[in-house]
Amino acid sequence: MSKRRIKKVAIIGSGIMGSGIACHFANIGVDVLLLDIVPRELTDAEKAKGLTLEDKAVRNRIVNDSLTASLKSKPSPIYHPSFASRITTGNLEDDIAKVKDVDWIMEVVVERLDIKKQVFEKLEKYRTPGTLITSNTSGIPIHFMSEGRSEDFQKHFCGTHFFNPARYLKLFEIIPGPKTSQEVLDFLKIYGEKFLGKTSVIAKDTPAFIGNRIGIFGIQSLFHQVKEMDLTVEEVDKLTGPVIGRPKSATFRTVDVVGLDTLVHVANGIYENCPEDEAHELFKLPDFINTMMENKWLGSKTGQGFYKKEGKDIRTLDLNTLEYRDRKSAKFATLELTKTVDKVVDRFPILISGKDKAGEFYRKNFAAMFAYVSNRIPEITDELYKIDDAMKAGFGWEHGPFQIWDAVGVEKGIELIKAEGLEPAAWVNEMLESGNKSFYTVKEGSTFFYDIPSKKQEKVPGQDAFIILDNIRKSKEVYKNSGVVVEDLGDGILNVEFQSKMNTIGGDVLSGLNKAIDIAEKDFAGLVVGNQAANFSVGANIGMIFMMAAEQEYDELNAAIKYFQDSMMRMRYSAIPTIAAPHGMALGGGCELSMHADKVVAAAETYMGLVEFGVGVIPGGGGSKEMALRAQDLFRKGDVELNTLQEYFLTIAMAKVSTSAYEAFDLGVLQKGKDIIVVNKDRQLAMAKAHAKLMADAGYTQPIKRTDIKVLGRQALGMFMVGTDAMEDSNYISAHDQKIANKLAYVMAGGDLSEPTLVSEQYLLDLEREAFLSLATERKTLERIQHMLKTGKPLRN
Template sequence: MKRTIKKVAVIGSGIMGSGIACHFANIGVEVLLLDIVPRELTEAEAKKGLTLESKIVRNRLVNEHLANSLKSKPSPIYNQKFASRITTGNTTDDMAKIANVDWIIEVVVERLDIKKMVFEQIEKFRKPGTLVTSNTSGIPIHFMSEGRSDDFQKHFCGTHFFNPARYLKLFEIIPGPQTATEVLDFLTDYGSKFLGKTSVVAKDTPAFIGNRIGIYGIQSLFHLVKEMGLTIEEVDKLTGPVIGRPKSATFRTVDVVGLDTLVHVANGIYENCPNDEQHDLFKLPDFVNKMMENKWLGSKTGQGFYKKVDKDILSLDLDTLEYRPAKKASFATLELTKTIDKPIDRFKVLVKGKDKAGEFYRKSFAGMFAYVSNRIPEITDELYKIDDAMKAGFGWENGPFEIWDAIGVEKGIEIMKAEGLEPAAWVTDMLTSGSSSFYTIKEGATFFYNIPTKSQTKVPGQDSFIILNNIRESKKVWSNSGAIIQDLGDGILNLEFQSKMNTIGGDVLAAINKAIDLSEKEYQGLVIGNQAANFSVGANIGMIFMMAVEQEYDELNMAIKMFQDTMMRVRYSGIPVVVAPHGMTFGGGCEMSLHADKVVAAAETYMGLVEFGVGVIPGGGGSKEMALRAADLFHKNDVELNVLQEYFLTIAMAKVSTSGYEAFDTGLLQQGKDIIVVNKDRQIAEAKKHALLMAEAGYTQPIRRSDVKVLGKQALGMFLVGTDQMEAGKYISEHDKKIANKLAYVMAGGDLSEPTLVTEQYLLDLEREAFLSLCTERKTLERIQFMLTKGKPLRN
C-alpha cells in the first residue's frame, strides 16, 4: 500500500521529543506534540488566579519544553517560522486527536511500565494501520508491544533518533516480533529520503548498534586513561579531528551529552549483556561513580570533566578529582600527520607511533576491532551497518571497519594479538576466502564483505546517491592541484575542489574555467559540488595578504578581476551550471552560489558574505550581485531604499544563515529558483538531475544585464548618515565605518545625481576598486593576518 506522512504525533516533549517534533516541522510535516498535565500550580499561576483546569496550565509543560527547545543553540529548527507547524496539547485532553495522524512517536521517560501505559492509551484512539514507534535508546522492543493488538504489533517498531535530532543523522529502526516488512521498508526509505537520515535496521539487542559500539568506545577509553596515565586533555587531543572525530572528542562530548545519560546506557549494557566478552569493561570506573555522586554531570550542571570559571577552562584530574588549569597536549606522532589532509590516510602512521600516542592508538584500535568483529551477528549481520551507525550517530568520519581497512586487515590482527586479543573467526575466514579487505570499490559503487556468502556484496541504497570517493579516479576527466573534474554520466560534469578547506585560489579558478570550457564543447551541463565537511570557506586570503603586503597592486587587481570574470562565466556560460553548497559556504563560495543558474543546497548550509571580518567587501561579484538582487525587487520609489538597505545589511553585518532555508530570508538563495535537499548524500545526484533537466529543456545562454537600477546619491546619503550614527554610538569602529562606506558606494552605484540604469560590469568595476583600496589599509591587513593565524575575526 502507498503510505504518506502528512501529520505526526509526538508523545513526550522533553529535549528529545521537542527535537524530533522540530525536525518533522523542518521537513514540512504537521506535528501534534503532547505531554502530561501538571499536578500542581506554579506560584505565578496561583497569583494569576489560574486553576488546574485552565488550558494554559494543562499545556504548560509541553509549551515550556517546546519554547526552551526553540531557544536552544544550535537551533533544532531550520527556520523559526517552521515552528508554526507544531500544535501542542496534553495527553489527557488531546489524545483523541491522534486518530487523525499518520505516525505516532513515543518519546516518554525510559521506563517500561510508563511506556506500556502510553501504548495502552494510544491503542484506544489510533486508527488501524497507523504507524506507532518508540524512540527508546535501550529498552527491548519486544517487551513494549506485549498485550497489544495484532494490527498495533504489525505497525509497531523502534525508531531511535540520536540527539540532537536535526544534526545527528543516525536513524535506527528496530523491528518487534511482528513488525511487517513493508513497515520496515517504508521507514528505511522515509528516514533517508525525507528526514535526511542514515537509516540502519538493527536487531533488538541492548543499546542497538550505535550506542552498543559507541558506549564501548567511551568506556574502554575511561579504563585506558587510567591504565596509561593520560590526562583528559591528552585523550581529547588523540580522539578528536586528527582521527576524523568531532572537536569535542571524548570527554567534552560526554560533558555535552551528560554523564548521567552515558551511565544509564552503560549500566543497561552491563546488566543485559552478561555474555559480552567485554562485560567487565562496562562497569563504571570509580571516578565516574564519584562524579555521579557529586552531580558533576557536564554542561547541564556547570561542571563535568571540564569546568569554566570566569574565562578559564579547568579540567578534572582523574587521580585527585580536583580541577586544575587545562594543559595543552602534544605528541610527536601527531606532528607526523600534519601534512596528511585526510584522516583515513593518517591511521597507518598513527599506529606506528613510537611514543605514548602510538601506544594509545594500538591499544584502543585493537580493542575496538576485536569488539566490532565479535558483535556480528549479535547486533547486525552486515558489517557496513556498524560503520554507518558510528558515522551517523557519533560523527565519526570513518567507521571501525573502514579504519581497520586503512591500517590493513592483517596489521589490525597483528596489533590485536599484541594486546592479547583475537578477531572473530569470520575475519580469518574472510582472508582465507581471498578477500583482503572489508570493502572494495567497483564500477563506482561500494561493496562490503558478506559473511554468509563469503563474497563482496554491493551496499544497498546507493543507486540514489553519487559518491565522489567512488568515482574520483575512475571517472576523472581533468585535474590540477586545486580541483578535479569528473564525468557524472548523461553529459554532466562535476567540479570538485580539493584545496585546503576548499579555499578558492588561482588553481580552483582555472579549474572552473576549464570545467566550463569542457562542458560547452563536449557535455551538456556542470555541477560544482563536493562531499567534504564544508563546501568552501571562501577565497584564499593568504594569497591576497601576500600580494597586499608586497604592494603588488597590479597583480592583486588582476587576481580580483579573474575571480569576478570567473563568477560571471558561471552566470553567463553556454551550459547550465548548478552549484551544490553545504556546511560552511562563506565569501567566495557564497559568491559562486549567487552566480549559479540554480543552487541545490543542503539543509545544513551556513551561507554568508563574511568579508567584513577580514576588512574588505565581497570582491568576487558578491557586492554587485546583492545590489542587482535588490534592484530586481524595486517596485515603488518609497520602498526602494528599504529594500537596498536590507541587502546592504546582509553584507555589512556578515550575516550567516543557520540553515539553507534561512538563506532565503537573507536574499542569498532565491525562492522559485533554488532548492534545498535534506539528505546531503543525495545532493550531487539531485544537482545532476537539475542540470540535466535544464539542458534537455533547451538551455539558452543568458544575456548580460545592462538594466540594473542604482539609486546614486539618494541611497549613498542614507548609508553614510547611518554609518556615522553607528560609529558615534560606538557600535562600530572607525575601520568598520570605512569598509561600510566603501560597500555603500558600490551598492548605491557611486554618487550619481539620480537613479540610473547601469551594467553589471559598471558595478563590478566599482566593487573591484573598493576591494583593492581596502587592501592598502593597515587595519585590513591586521584583520587578514589575525584570521590567518588565529582563525577568528579581529575587531580593530
C-alpha cells in the first residue's frame, strides 16, 4: 500500500462552511485551492469602476468576498493571520482544471442533490484517478451522490462531515458510500485525528448521520417539552448549560448562533426520511418555530431569534406571546444542591432526584434521550461509544448520553424511561442479564465499552495514541495533596495534574509541584505539567493575594510571591527535563509556569498571556523577569535594543492574550525552535511525555543559572516613562495604570542604572517581587482584585 500524503486540497464552495474548512486546512499547513461559481451580473460598484464580467476580479468576486468575510469573523477560523496566504482562490470555470494536481477534493456546495451531482460530473473530467473526493453534506444520503460516476471515483468517494465552525468543533464524521474502499476510510480516520485534530467517527449512511440525528432529536424534544412544562427560554438555557457539562450557549443561544433555518432544514430531512423512527412525531416543528421561520427570526444572522439585542440590552422571546421581553433570571432549588459538586458527572444523580420543576425536567429529558439513543443501535451505528464521541465532539457535551446513563445507573435509567411511557431497546435489558452492569468500564488504564453482538466489554479502539488521566489517576498515583495529583505516565516520566478550581495556582499546587520535582529527580527521568480540564490554569490564586494584602500581612505575601518565583526557577533549573502542556486558558501564573519549563508542548487552542495588569499588579511569578530576559536574548549587534525591549514591555502592559498557540509565538510567550504545537488536544499529553523522554534519553544536563542578562537601565527607563506620561496625558490610561506601567518599566530596565549592565536572573526576580508587593499595598489595586473576584471582569480605575 502506497503512503498517501495530503499536500494540497481543493475545496469546492466558499460559503461559511467551505471557507471555514479551507482555513482549517491552512491552519495545519496544507496548500488550499478554494473555488466557487462565477457571478452572472455586475454589482453597482463594479459598474462604476467600468469592469466587465470577463475581468478576473469580477469572476472571483464570490469566492474572494466569502473568504474575506470568513477571515474577519469572530472567533477567527484561522490560527494566525499569515496562514491565510496558504489559500489560493479561483472559480469553477477558469480554474477547475487545477483540481488535477490536488490530493483531496472536497465538495461543500449548497445542500441540493441535483447541484452536487452536476459538480461531481464536472470534477470527474479533471480529477486524477486515485484522488480522494468527498462531500461535506450534513444530510443528503451519500449513496445518491456517486451514482453514475466511474469505478475509481466511487472507490475514493465518501462523506466527510465537518461541524461548523470547523476550527473549533471536533467532530469529523466519515460516511462510506456503497463502494468506498477500506483503505480510504482507514486513511481518513487517522488523518482526521492526527492532522486535523478531530475526533473521527465512521458513521452509517443514515439521515443526518450520528451527531445531527441525536443532537437535533435533543433540541426538538426540548422544543416540545418547553410548551408541555411551561418553561421559559432562560430556564431551559440555565438547565442545559454548564451545570450538565454543556457549552454556556446551552440550547436556545446555540440555535441562535447556528441559525434556526439550518436546524429546521435538518429536522425536516429527518422527519421526511425516517418514517420508521419511533420518535417520528417529535421531528415535526412546533407552531412557535414555524412562526419564527415565517418572521425570519433566524438568530444572530438576522439580528433576532430566541434572543434579540436592543441597544445594550439583550431581550428574550416569550414563547407564549411571541413578543420580546426583558430577561428574567432563572433559579431552581435542585441546581443549588449541585453548586458544591465540582465534577459534572457526579451531578446527574442529584439532578434527577430533584423535587422541583428542574428535577422533573431532567427526569423527562434524560428518559427521552436514553430511550432514543438505545433504539438507534444498530440503525445509525453498531457501537454505543460512537454516539457518545459524536455528541462530545460535535455538540461540545462533556459526557455523551451513555456516559450520563452510566452516571445515574443503568437500572435507574430504565426506570425513568418507563415512567415516561417509553421503552429502551431490548439489548439494554440483555446487557444487564448478561452480568454487565454498565455501558463502560475502565481497566488497566483503558476504557472498555459493552459490545452488543458479543455481549461483553471490548476495548474502545484508538486509545493507544492517547493518555487519559481519568483512567490512570487511581492506579498510577505517586503523590497527592489537595491541589495536585502526581501520576506515573510510564517510561520514567511523571505528570503533575492540577486539581484546584479553574486550576488556579496557590500554595498547595506549588508545594505539589515542588514535591513532584523532588520525586522525579530521585526516581524518574522527566516531568510533565499537564491536565485534561477545560483550562490549563487561569493563573495565581488572587483570592489568597487579596486576603493577605487586605489584612496587611506583607511578610506573608512577600514569602508567598518568593515561593511562587522559586518554584518557577525550580521548573527551569531542576536535574530533569520539565515539559509544560498548556491548553485552553493559560493566563498569568499558568503562562509563567509554561515559560519556565524546558519545553512547551501546547495545544493549538491555547489562549496564553500575562494578564496581571487587569488586577493592578505586574507578573510576579517570574513573568516580568522572563520577558526582560527573552527580549535581551534577541538583542543583535547594531539593533535598536530599546525597540525589542519595548515590544516585550507592551505585551505585558496591554495584557495581550494569544487567540491560538501560534499567536503566542508573536507575543514571545512561546519560543520558535524550542516550543511545539499539537493540533489534537487528546494527543497532547502523550506528545509531552514523548518529548520529556527524548530529552532525558539524549542526556539532559541541569542548566546553569544565568548571570549574563543585559539590562539597559536609565536609557530604557527614560523612554518608558516618557511613553506612559504621554498616554496618561491623553487619557488613554488612568493614573493607576501609569503607576503599574512605571513599576514594570523599572523591572524590565533592570532599575535606575546609569549604563547597560549584565545582571543575574535573581536580581531581576527581586526587583519584580518588590514591585509586585508595593502595588499590592495600593487601594486601587485591591479594588481591581475585588472586582475581578466578584464579576470575573477587569476594572479600570
